Amino acid sequence: MRQLLILSLSVLALAACEREDREYRANPVTSETEEKIALSPLSAGPSGPTEQRSGLGQQYEENAYHIAQGKRLYIWFNCNGCHAHGGGDSGPPLLDDRWIYGGQIENIVQTIREGRPNGMPSFRGKVPDDQIWQIAAYVRSMGRNVPKPAAPGRNDDMHPGPAEQRRPPGEVMDGGQIPPAAQMPQ
Amino acid sequence: MGGARLALGLTLSLILQPALPIFAQPTPPQPAAPPFVTGPEDGQWVIPQKNFANTRYSDLSEINTETVKNLQVAFTFSTGVNRGQESAPLVVGSTMYVLSPYPNILYALDLTQPGAPMKWQYNPKPAAAAQGVACCDVVNRGPTFANGRIYFTTLDAHVVAVNADTGEEVWKTKLGDINRGETMTMAPLIVRDKVFVGISGGEYGVRGWIEALNAEDGKSVWKAYNTGPDQDVKIGPTFKPFYDSDKGKDLGVTTWPADAWQQGGGTVWGWLSYDPDLNLLYHGTGNPGPWNPNQRPGDNKWTAGIFARDADTGEARWFYQTSPHDLHDWDNVNEMILLDMEWDGQPRKVMVHPGRTGFVYVIDRTNGEVLSAKPFHALTSVTGVDLKTGRLQTNPEKEPVNNRVIRDICPTAPGAKDWNPSAFSHKTGLLYIPHMNMCMDWESVEPNYIAGTPYIGAEVRMMPGPGGHMGEFTAWDIREGKELWTINERFPLWSGALATAGDVVFYGTMDGWFKAVHARSGEVLWQFKVDSGIIGQPTTYRGPDGKQYVAILSGVGGWAGSIVSADLDPRDGTAAKGFVNAMRELKNVTTKGGTLYVFKLP
Numbered sequence: 195m196r197q198l199l200i201l202s203l204s205v206l207a208l209a210a211c212e213r214e215d216r217e218y219r220a221n222p223v224t225s226e227t228e229e230k231i232a233l234s235p236l237s238a239g240p241s242g243p244t245e246q247r248s249g250l251g252q253q254y255e256e257n258a259y260h261i262a263q264g265k266r267l268y269i270w271f272n273c274n275g276c277h278a279h280g281g282g283d284s285g286p287p288l289l290d291d292r293w294i295y296g297g298q299i300e301n302i303v304q305t306i307r308e309g310r311p312n313g314m315p316s317f318r319g320k321v322p323d324d325q326i327w328q329i330a331a332y333v334r335s336m337g338r339n340v341p342k343p344a345a346p347g348r349n350d351d352m353h354p355g356p357a358e359q360r361r362p363p364g365e366v367m368d369g370g371q372i373p374p375a376a377q378m379p380q
Numbered sequence: 381m382g383g384a385r386l387a388l389g390l391t392l393s394l395i396l397q398p399a400l401p402i403f404a405q406p407t408p409p410q411p412a413a414p415p416f417v418t419g420p421e422d423g424q425w426v427i428p429q430k431n432f433a434n435t436r437y438s439d440l441s442e443i444n445t446e447t448v449k450n451l452q453v454a455f456t457f458s459t460g461v462n463r464g465q466e467s468a469p470l471v472v473g474s475t476m477y478v479l480s481p482y483p484n485i486l487y488a489l490d491l492t493q494p495g496a497p498m499k500w501q502y503n504p505k506p507a508a509a510a511q512g513v514a515c516c517d518v519v520n521r522g523p524t525f526a527n528g529r530i531y532f533t534t535l536d537a538h539v540v541a542v543n544a545d546t547g548e549e550v551w552k553t554k555l556g557d558i559n560r561g562e563t564m565t566m567a568p569l570i571v572r573d574k575v576f577v578g579i580s581g582g583e584y585g586v587r588g589w590i591e592a593l594n595a596e597d598g599k600s601v602w603k604a605y606n607t608g609p610d611q612d613v614k615i616g617p618t619f620k621p622f623y624d625s626d627k628g629k630d631l632g633v634t635t636w637p638a639d640a641w642q643q644g645g646g647t648v649w650g651w652l653s654y655d656p657d658l659n660l661l662y663h664g665t666g667n668p669g670p671w672n673p674n675q676r677p678g679d680n681k682w683t684a685g686i687f688a689r690d691a692d693t694g695e696a697r698w699f700y701q702t703s704p705h706d707l708h709d710w711d712n713v714n715e716m717i718l719l720d721m722e723w724d725g726q727p728r729k730v731m732v733h734p735g736r737t738g739f740v741y742v743i744d745r746t747n748g749e750v751l752s753a754k755p756f757h758a759l760t761s762v763t764g765v766d767l768k769t770g771r772l773q774t775n776p777e778k779e780p781v782n783n784r785v786i787r788d789i790c791p792t793a794p795g796a797k798d799w800n801p802s803a804f805s806h807k808t809g810l811l812y813i814p815h816m817n818m819c820m821d822w823e824s825v826e827p828n829y830i831a832g833t834p835y836i837g838a839e840v841r842m843m844p845g846p847g848g849h850m851g852e853f854t855a856w857d858i859r860e861g862k863e864l865w866t867i868n869e870r871f872p873l874w875s876g877a878l879a880t881a882g883d884v885v886f887y888g889t890m891d892g893w894f895k896a897v898h899a900r901s902g903e904v905l906w907q908f909k910v911d912s913g914i915i916g917q918p919t920t921y922r923g924p925d926g927k928q929y930v931a932i933l934s935g936v937g938g939w940a941g942s943i944v945s946a947d948l949d950p951r952d953g954t955a956a957k958g959f960v961n962a963m964r965e966l967k968n969v970t971t972k973g974g975t976l977y978v979f980k981l982p
Contacts, residue, residue, distance in 0.1 A: 272827075275583075275834025276512060281952020281960055283942070284512055290949050313512020315832055352785050352823045352839040354954040 229300040251299035254331040264332025280336040289336040297366035302330040337364035410809025411721030423922030428468035428522035432654040433718035436803035442928035444882030454980040462972035464937015468522040468917035482518035482535040500547035510536035515583040516939035526570035533564035553598035569652035578648020582666040585643030585835035602694035606646030622748040623770040635678035645669035646683035650713025661691040664712040672824040672837030679704040698748035709793040710736040715801040736795020754861030757796030780824035790819035805879035811856040814873035817845035840958025865902035876917035888914025910934040912973025935974040
């Protein structure tokens with residue numbers, strides 16, 4: 195029993211090393227990562243859509259430092275004004291499992307960069323690329339779509355609900371949910 | 381605690397507080413509607429306010445305390461939009477006009493035909509991106525009829541004039557930029573040849589203004605800002621405010637930290653009134669930006685107050701600030717009902733204003749003097765209004781401190797009462813106020829101004845007020861400054877009120893009940909469950925068949941109901957600027973909608 199405990203503690207410690215990993219040379223504002231992703235699970239031809247991920251997304255969302263930075267930047271760039279702490283306001287909720295434009299980190303990076311037609315502003319050129327990835331990683335942590343040890347453990351401000359770390363692991367549904375904004379005629 | 385309060389609220393809701401007997405007309409008499417709105421009833425409802433005095437009273441009486449129990453559905457109509465329906469159905473001649481929330485589609489219905497079929501629809505096609513900068517659902521508060529045209533605003537800050545017969549666009553003019561967070565939600569007011577409209581966006585650091593357009597072609601006649609130098613505010617030699625705190629040069633600049641007035645709010649999105657005898661236009665000004673008051677030391681003129689302006693030139697005549705250096709988002713946009721009443725033995729022309737601050741103000745509308753300010757809501761953060769200085773008295777313990785959660789602040793950010801208008805019965809002389817009973821926790825945080833994104837700087841969590849219910853419908857004795865009776869409702873009241881000569885008063889609830897109550901006793905005489913919660917404005921009219929009808933839009937939403945209309949996540953109490961914390965249960969009792977209901981007697 196004790197051995198098991200020691201083993202799991204050391205595994206945790208190892209994991210913790212990685213979760214704190216920082217990269218000191220961030221991408222300059224001008225450069226932009228280009229992941230090959232699809233917004234639809236449907237594709238022309240019998241095989242699924244062609245996607246190519248560099249693995250960058252995983253690096254960000256398994257890293258507590260990036261997610262913590264993302265949490266700070268989420269407030270700094272006023273995301274909370276439109277999405278609250280994930281529950282939503284003029285923008286849709288981000289802590290649930292329903293995604294209009296896809297809930298993978300690459301989709302979220304795209305959403306932040308390009309904006310979305312029903313009122314999501316484009317942040318291209320306003321937020322450096324690596325910070326967009328950090329914010330996207332934090333958004334992923336809201337519904338606990340990141341590993342538990344990497345998710346933020348407490349709030350600095352008013353507690354709207356349990357900390358991200360204490361939320362049950364989430365599951366992401368495919369994109370294409372009808373946004374409330376699109377539920378209208380014409 | 382919230383749960384216990386809510387449970388208590390369930391048992392208390394719908395229970396009538398004991399009605400006080402109405403005494404035989406004591407002296408002095410009850411206030412009265414001014415002569416310019418007491419002409420013969422034409423049976424129409426051509427502007428949301430019903431008339432320039434904003435009384436929302438109809439002289440029709442076929443539906444009365446005896447007959448109302450037989451009301452039944454005459455026809456219904458879907459607006460096709462499932463967002464909050466705050467608009468008022470209008471009736472001009474034998475046509476009804478219904479305006480949807482974004483995308484702001486205007487429908488004309490033919491009342492001469494069975495089932496009131498659609499005559500035409502007009503779609504202004506507003507920019508979809510405007511939805512992102514709509515603070516509190518994508519609502520619109522109604523179209524307005526004048527000069528053979530329907531005028532209304534669109535969410536992407538355009539004003540349009542449409543031929544009322546044909547539905548053809550006469551003109552359409554752009555007045556704001558959504559990239560700066562500017563939108564429009566209010567109902568315009570038309571006086572003779574001028575259309576008065578204002579800008580929304582007090583949560584986005586918009587610099588508020590009101591503008592007069594030529595009704596003929598939409599060209600600007602005058603425009604007055606509510607922050608900045610006197611020249612922009614249209615303050616000149618004829619400006620004679622009643623209180624000293626409003627006297628001085630360029631207060632719209634000097635009562636702010638350097639340049640903060642440029643993002644200072646003071647938007648105009650509420651109800652306008654007009655006194656034709658004085659030729660004065662009355663409009664409120666919204667909250668200062670950002671919400672966090674610690675960012676803007678000073679009185680923050682001319683936000684959170686009331687302006688009287690010359691309707692022809694826009695020159696300011698007087699101003700009264702209901703919330704100087706506003707602490708809690710207390711826009712002053714609520715209706716100003718113009719009445720004549722006796723005060724200390726003298727006849728006075730007054731305006732009555734149930735404010736977000738929690739007081740019903742009686743103000744001399746010729747000069748801006750506050751005659752009385754009496755509370756109609758549980759208060760912890762304010763204690764009264766000093767009638768010598770006109771100044772709101774606040775409780776220092778409830779004042780925001782950066783990064784500290786201050787608890788149990790009443791009233792809340794939407795105020796004791798938000799935009800949803802009261803009605804004044806010309807017959808009973810009473811005011812019928814649909815309002816809230818809520819408190820909140822508030823934490824001020826430092827905001828960043830980024831154009832086109834929110835500029836708030838506050839974390840908020842709302843909850844039910846004392847008693848556990850969140851809504852109240854109150855009959856108010858203006859002269860005495862006290863309530864006569866109150867009906868408690870489980871959810872906040874976000875619908876307007878309608879008073880009629882049949883001594884029946886109408887309002888709707890967010891859980892979907894449309895109610896008719898006795899104007900004198902508050903007894904619920906009739907109620908009907910509609911398909912979604914009600915946040916609209918009831919209106920009444922005489923149809924082409926000579927019968928009286930009552931109309932209301934159902935479709936929950938607005939700031940209070942966006943948990944349902946925008947499908948917000950109840951796990952985050954700060955969602956919808958803290959309203960979701962109090963409204964979690966709403967998802968279990970109603971769903972989205974967008975339906976016109978019209979009722980008549982058999």
